Amino acid sequence: MFSVFVSAPNPDDPIAALELGERPEPEAPDGWTRVEVKAASLNHHDIFSLKGIGLPAERMPMILGTDASGIDEDGNEVLIHSVISSPGWTGDETFDPKRSLLSEVHQGTMAKYVVVPKGNLVAKPAELSFEEAACLPTxxxxxxxxxxxxxxxxxxxxxxxxxxxxxxxxxxxxxxxxxxxxxxxxxxxxxxxxxxxxxxxxxxxxxxxxxxxxxxxxxxxxxxxxxxxxxxxxxxxxxxxxxxxxxxxxxxxxxxxxxxxxxxxxxSTMGTRTELEGLLGLCRDTGLRPVINEVLPMSEAKRGFQAMVDGNTAGKFVFTN
The missing domain is CATH 3.40.50.720 (NAD(P)-binding Rossmann-like Domain)
Known part of the structure; x- marks a missing residue:
């Protein structure tokens, strides 16, 4: 499947580490599910990953991306909560010392498909587009x-x-x-x-x-x-x-x-699934919407990455399949 990924870090020139091409389709282990990605948004976390910050070379190749909205295996429109807590953890996910974000341990969202724990899916309000929803989780x-x-x-x-x-x-x-x-x-x-x-x-x-x-x-x-x-x-x-x-x-x-x-x-680091639901409710009830700088096809993701590295952003870059 076409993906945006990194195979080797480059601390001095992160764009040089960015790769666009084919990666294997993911398989969902027990308790996880596969989501067809409709939109994924860019974060500074993705630039850090290209530099090898928080993502050691031994975990590469790694598909980038923490945020996504899409369609789950039952045909539901969903948003992904990208904080992956350890098995058996209860309570505030952000306090789990073994937590991770998608694209740190598990493959990320900038691809045709991503697999996540079933509990990390949140229903996407019909009032939000896939592109708008994809801006919210990080x-x-x-x-x-x-x-x-x-x-x-x-x-x-x-x-x-x-x-x-x-x-x-x-x-x-x-x-x-x-x-x-x-x-x-x-x-x-x-x-x-x-x-x-x-x-x-x-x-x-x-x-x-x-x-x-x-x-x-x-x-x-x-x-x-x-x-x-x-x-x-x-x-x-x-x-x-x-x-x-x-x-x-x-x-x-x-x-x-x-x-x-x-x-x-x-x-402060990220937020809980409950807080993500609260944010979605705020957007639904008040008409609040994320500011989107540009929507690009996944194949043109490099343009968004370059703009973020150059500091030329005024809102979110969103990549679509």
Whole structure:
């Protein structure tokens, strides 16, 4: 079957590691099922996989992709929850120390078919297209958990979202607006800041700019480049929620500020199946939809990967079969 995959990592030139071609069709073990993929979306996780980050060479070749929507073996329209917990695990899947995402241990979604545990299938609302639904399980679910479970935010509170064009950040803008938050966003370019206004931001600022007031929470996915600004922007007792570090993982801690102003720093990773169902309900009930940069056939996936590597994204890239 035609697939988007990696056979050998390339830390310096991830696009050079990207392969498009034939891979064997997957077989579903006991308790798993096969899904015909209609749409799969691109995430930074896929770029990390090409670099060999979180995906050692001994697990390759590996089909890329964590997100997908499609048709299950019974003909149902489904969405895949991509957090694969270990056998027998109960409770919050994100706390399972042996959990993985699709394309880390098990083959990913950028192919004609993918196999997943039966419990990882979620019914796709008829109101969402396959392309829209495929955007939700990683970046959008991560943003949803950050804004609901982790941040302690209430309607009317102000949230700062660092980075105007990242996948999680773009999702967070739209979700934050939909749940009644005041949304402030930073961006490196005027073009990206203006795009953020269309994605849900109430106000936009240059990266590192002095804000007109303190915020109740900051959503951090950039890391070293924006960490200090996030801490300086928080009110006393405010919350910084971090789920990524695209600019580097080792910022200045500024611990004096953290403990003196009693700030909360919360790490966040993905979300549960229940939270994914909650996100789908929010989309269904409010009309919220993911921002899609471009829909491409799977055979043209390289264009989307290159745009993400170059930082030229303003929403999700979706690949279709």
């Amino acid at each position: 970046a959008w679910l991560t943003a949803y958990r950050m804004l609901t479970n982790d941040s302690r935010l209430k309607p009317g509170n102000t949230v700062l979202i660092q980075g105007a064009s990242g996948g999680v950040a773009t999702a967070a803008m739209s979700i934050a607006r939909a749940i009644g938050l005041r949304v402030w966003v930073t961006g490196r370019s005027e073009e990206k800041r203006q795009a953020a206004l269309g994605h849900g931001a109430h106000e936009v600022f240059e990266t590192g700019a002095r804000l007109p007031g303190k915020v109740d929470a900051a959503i951090e996915t950039v890391g070293e480049a924006t960490w200090s600004h996030s801490l300086r922007s928080l009110r006393p007792g405010g919350t910084l929620v971090v789920s990524g570090a695209t600019s580097g993982p080792n910022p200045k801690a500024d611990l004096n500020r953290v403990f003196f102003l009693q700030m909360r720093i919360i790490g």
